[in-house]
Amino acid sequence: MRGAIAIGSLLAVGCAAALKEPPPISALQRGSTGGTTAALLEEAHAAYAKRPDAEAVRRAETLCLEAAQVDEKGTDGLLCAIQAKAWLAEREKASAARTELAVTAVHAGQWCQRRDPASAACKYWLGVALGMQARERPTTAEDGLKRMAQLLREAMAAEPDLDEGGPERILAVLLLRAPGWPVGPGDVEEGLELAQKAVKRFPGHPPNQLALGEAYQKNGRPREAREAFARAAQGARTPPESDDPDAATWLAEAEERLRKLKD
Numbered sequence: 001m002r003g004a005i006a007i008g009s010l011l012a013v014g015c016a017a018a019l020k021e022p023p024p025i026s027a028l029q030r031g032s033t034g035g036t037t038a039a040l041l042e043e044a045h046a047a048y049a050k051r052p053d054a055e056a057v058r059r060a061e062t063l064c065l066e067a068a069q070v071d072e073k074g075t076d077g078l079l080c081a082i083q084a085k086a087w088l089a090e091r092e093k094a095s096a097a098r099t100e101l102a103v104t105a106v107h108a109g110q111w112c113q114r115r116d117p118a119s120a121a122c123k124y125w126l127g128v129a130l131g132m133q134a135r136e137r138p139t140t141a142e143d144g145l146k147r148m149a150q151l152l153r154e155a156m157a158a159e160p161d162l163d164e165g166g167p168e169r170i171l172a173v174l175l176l177r178a179p180g181w182p183v184g185p186g187d188v189e190e191g192l193e194l195a196q197k198a199v200k201r202f203p204g205h206p207p208n209q210l211a212l213g214e215a216y217q218k219n220g221r222p223r224e225a226r227e228a229f230a231r232a233a234q235g236a237r238t239p240p241e242s243d244d245p246d247a248a249t250w251l252a253e254a255e256e257r258l259r260k261l262k263d
Contacts, residue, residue, distance in 0.1 A: 016137070018130055018144030022107035025068050028081075037074065040067035044080055051245035054091065060084045068111070075122055078112040081105075082125040089132050099136040105129035120159035124167055127151035131174060145178050149185040164205040165198035172198065172211050176218050188218040199228075206232040206241055206250035213257060222261060229257045 035043075044063035050056035061084035068077030085105040092098045109126030116122055130148040134141040149171060156167035163169075175191035178184040192215040198208040213228035235241045236251035244250075 015142050016139040018133065018140040018147055019106070019110065022110040025065070025078075025108075025111055028065055028104055028107060035066070035070070037067045037071040037077070040064075040070065041076055041080065044077075044084075048080070048084060048087075049245060051087065052091075052248070054088065057084050057087055061088065065108070068108070073115055075112045075116050075119055078108045078115070079121055079125055081108050082112070082129055086125075086128055086132060089136075095136070098132075102129065102132035102136045106133050118158075120155040120162055120167075123151040123158075124155035124162055124170075127155065128170060131170070142183065145174065145184050149174060149178075160197075160201065164202040165208050168194045168198040168201070169208050169211045172215060176211075176214055188215070191215050192219050203231075204235050204238075204241060206235040206247070206254065209235060210250065210253060210257070213254075217261075226258060226261050229254045229261070233258065 040063050044060045044067065047056045047060035047063065061081055064077045064079075064081035064084060066077070068074070068081065071077060082105045085101045085108070089098045089101040089105070092101065106126070106129040109122065109129045112119065112122035113126055127148045130140075130144040130151070134144040134148070152167050152171040152174070155162060156171060160167055172191045172194035175185060175187045175194065178186035180186040192212075195208070195212040195215040198205075199212050202208055209228045209232035213225045213232065216222070216225035216228060233251055233254035236247045236254060241247060241250075
């Protein structure tokens, strides 16, 4: 499963702990169909591939968590559950539902790390989940964003190709949108450097070009920003990226960014 994660405007305004003792995985998803881990994950991947069908993604989320219950040591079910929760949270209009998705994504990420502390994927997706939670629960932002940055740096060092340059891309967006020192980890210059690295690694992936365009904007370079957004739009229209279920979302964001630059 793959996908881009958008991070909303982040402002550290509180000092509540971002991580607490997570509930049992059975509390995240009650009951199971009794299927094998492999069968559950296969069905989950097929459901997630039906994006933008939100009901199918919810089904994928359920199946992923069922797989995590069946396989008490594996992380695949937890990872795909976080990804499904993140996709749903980006499109959910109800604040309470977004908060629930974000908080349970953090819980799943914590269990992922407990099962495999060295996993770059667990660190990456827990970092993504902490960003979601910081947006929905601003009191956790100060602690959560710092933890998020550290997790993404660790994932980047271990497996930079994860999610097509995801650790560099997501960390870049975090640094571009978060407040700077001493409140938060924000740093627009480093954000640009990381976005450039993600694009160098996977130049055809539209979310990387979107992050680069935002980085150029934040660094006062509108011409380069327009060029990056135009490349993102072109990539979203061109196979193989145009075949991705999220291509329409990437294209819409790129076109909106270009429109705003012209205003």
